[in-house]
């Protein structure tokens with residue numbers, strides 16, 4: 492990702508973003524509310540365009556790649572994921588609606604549910620009756636069924652209690668090893684994130700102020716990041 | 725029973741203004757405050773329909789199919805323009821989409837009627853062809869405009885769902901599938917209800933007109949049945965054709981939802 496900038500309606504939302512993320516990393520992006528974290532992930536998933544600069548995935552500019560394939564490979568889990576008015580199972584296999592060849596067998600489904608710690612008996616339930624945290628895990632499972640090689644997570648632990656949040660991050664981390672998935676996560680829970688992340692960056696007011704090893708999450712060099720951490724505590 | 729139909733004279737029409745006067749009186753009395761609009765409406769309907777009468781007489785006298793087709797094209801153009809004005813959110817190219825979808829709808833529905841149902845001589849017998857074309861165009865565009873406005877509402881309401889589907893690799897068409905289906909269903913329900921309720925309370929307009937004009941009710945009923953089936957097909961056809969084009973307007977070439985088009989400041 493080089494020199495990417497984006498503005499919407501005359502308002503600069505992201506400016507001069509330079510990031511390099513390598514396969515297999517667990518990259519954590521931290522920053523205050525409204526700093527552009529969600530917007531950044533949406534760019535990576537191809538849900539929005541940027542004005543200048545370019546984003547490369549596997550050495551190829553995402554502007555020239557097959558956008559649907561890109562979205563499958565660089566899967567995204569939203570901050571407030573949309574849950575469809577159907578059963579949990581139908582939510583998981585939603586892809587069937589446009590991909591007639593898509594098929595998941597029961598065992599794969601159970602395995603995915605286990606990964607995200609959702610009990611199997613939920614499958615037949617109306618997905619809208621799930622709790623906020625369960626919905627988030629359902630969305631994660633749904634994206635995972637696409638077998639992405641990059642996973643964009645927008646505050647995946649926001650609605651979860653610390654134990655479950657830990658558990659999910661642990662699962663995600665295992666996935667990273669087992670399936671060689673690269674993780675790009677946006678999080679407010681810096682201490683929790685620093686247990687699993689391998690690299691981190693601060694995004695403040697639409698700019699990356701700092702990139703480096705996870706130690707910067709608790710010990711940033713730049714003043715802006717320090718200020719943000721102080722406010723968080 | 726040898727009662728022939730009554731020819732209403734212009735004097736009779738003027739006398740019917742008594743009804744409008746009564747309406748105006750009530751409106752004034754209760755200070756509902758629509759006097760001006762009602763007056764304009766009264767005058768406009770009078771002028772428009774009178775002109776229409778002369779236009780129809782003129783065209784009916786021309787007695788060549790080419791003129792009838794021209795008249796239908798003019799009707800499609802005017803109706804499409806009107807439909808364009810009734811959109812909640814401007815859609816680029818909507819006028820042309822309407823012209824296109826209406827031309828096909830009229831061709832199929834009117835074609836079926838003229839070819840297989842009404843055995844008219846000549847086939848373009850204007851007394852049947854033009855009013856039926858008018859009904860197809862009017863009802864079709866009415867329905868498809870409702871659908872489009874509903875579709876825009878669905879998009880605004882479901883933008884998170886649509887984003888989620890896109891993010892999972894769905895095509896724009898798949899991502900708006902529910903929105904399109906909901907919108908078309910909503911627009912077809914009045915038509916279907918019409919089929920259910922027709923004849924129970926109120927006699928439909930075409931039938932009423934024919935009966936007043938002295939046609940045997942049994943024949944008027946047959947016309948009415950055909951027309952109701954025609955409306956249903958017209959609405960479905962027009963909606964499907966229009967929605968198949970409209971949704972594309974709300975996506976970029978990169979398959980991104982153009983939210984700015986239906987965000988609140990635009991509605």
Ligand SMILES: Nc1ncnc2c1ncn2[C@@H]1O[C@H](COP(=O)(O)OP(=O)(O)OP(=O)(O)O)[C@@H](O)[C@H]1O
Nearest residue numbers: 499500502504523524525526527528529530531570
């Ligand atoms: N479509 C849009 N139109 C106008 N402004 C927008 C739009 N999308 C985002 N913004 C603005 O961009 C900024 C960044 O938004 P973004 O959602 O990326 O923040 P965030 O870092 O994810 O915040 P949070 O932690 O609260 O989720 C915000 O100020 C927001 O108001």
Ligand SMILES: [Mg+2]
Nearest residue numbers: 528529570645
């Ligand atoms: Mg956000």
